Amino acid sequence: MVSDVDITDLRDECKVKIKRFDKDLFALPQDSIGNEIFDLRDKYPSFLSLFNHAIINIGGLENKNYSSYLLLFTNTYRDVFDHCQEVYDDLTWLENNLTDAFSYYKHYFPESVQPQVYTHISGFNQSIVVADSILSISLEKYLGAQNEYYTRLALPQYMRRRMDKSMIQYDCMRAWVSSEFETPDSVNTLASHMIYNGKVLYFLDAVFPDGPDSLKIGFTTRELGWCDDSESSMWTYLVENKLLFTTDYKTIIRFIDEAPFTAAFSNDSPGRAANWVGWQIVKSYMDENPDVSIHQLMQDWDYMKILNSSGYNP
Incomplete structure (x- = not known):
């Protein structure tokens, strides 16, 4: 952290x-x-x-x-x-x-x-x-x-x-x-969008070290609790349905864009729930790689490396 x-x-x-x-x-x-x-x-x-x-x-x-x-x-x-x-x-x-x-x-x-x-x-x-x-x-x-x-x-x-x-x-x-740190053309899969948004949220951790997670991501306390409780099931759904590397934009925005909930997960979920998962991936990556600075993180567009080096497996 x-x-x-x-x-x-x-x-x-x-x-x-x-x-x-x-x-x-x-x-x-x-x-x-x-x-x-x-x-x-x-x-x-x-x-x-x-x-x-x-x-x-x-x-x-x-x-x-x-x-x-x-x-x-x-x-x-x-x-x-x-x-x-x-x-x-x-x-x-x-x-x-x-x-x-x-x-x-x-x-x-x-x-x-x-x-x-x-x-x-x-x-x-x-x-x-x-x-x-x-x-x-x-x-x-x-x-x-x-x-x-x-x-x-x-x-x-x-x-x-x-x-x-x-x-x-x-x-x-x-x-x-x-x-x-605008997204390059290489940010074209669901996983890369999730990790990019996770990097932005990790940046907010850095500049608001005492700020509540609810304000960083714009979720209610209940929605954050749902994400905590459902982290494993969200990840399993994305992996088992081979969604992480989809480049279909209509599919991608269903997981990362504004909505009352993320329908694929649950009507109880917040919209943009996959961005929360991306945040956890980035946190895990930074914990596993303590020599990487925030500056280096924000300039690193190799999302496969970040994902594979994160050890993320909820």
Whole structure:
């Protein structure tokens, strides 16, 4: 397992200060948004372009209808923004938690570049947006499972229960490491997807050493208990049905993608249950190979080697 690490000397270097793009955008006066947007561009040159093109998809400032589109967006989501401010006016707690996480990240990956963290309103699109040296949080995606907006959007409960402030820091680091170590074309079997996702979860073990497993993987305590109790039967099912090395994507996503449960295992199972198995494989591999660093693990795309060297046999 991940060893104890002292990050005291790294906190100043890795201190996170969140830039509140959401507040600055919605503070623009509606009657002159077309003129004021240039001040916002000067303050957020890289992020505004990302926001325009990849988050709300209204094109750039050169678009003759840009001001009208942006005004429509801010008018449509002003109530959502106001609600987010009630919940997230002060993000000091999140800055502190991310500072610790990025300090651990810096310890394990000393050559890494830390992103600037922003917040925005996406119109209920992506929860976390990652680009070159940018990580941004859609605050309206973390308003709590019972939030009225999610009811109106008819979002399923298994998704809503993870749309909570407790998940933000975990989703941030998951998104960042997934962008830093993107899956190559060789990740094309169920086993390779499981182990890749297991590596990401092991990374979360490293940067959140005191964090609960339930938040790292987004399972309830009951779902984690089911996985613990059913580990052997899940593995046996995958092996006996020769599923580990399938390259059929429709089959693969039934085991690793969002769902209320993993139907092949049980209606009592969580969705994405095979990712939990991948996590156990990676833990076993790292226990069996103590000389392998987390840095080496994340850069190792030889999934057969990891599987065979893990000694995993629940």
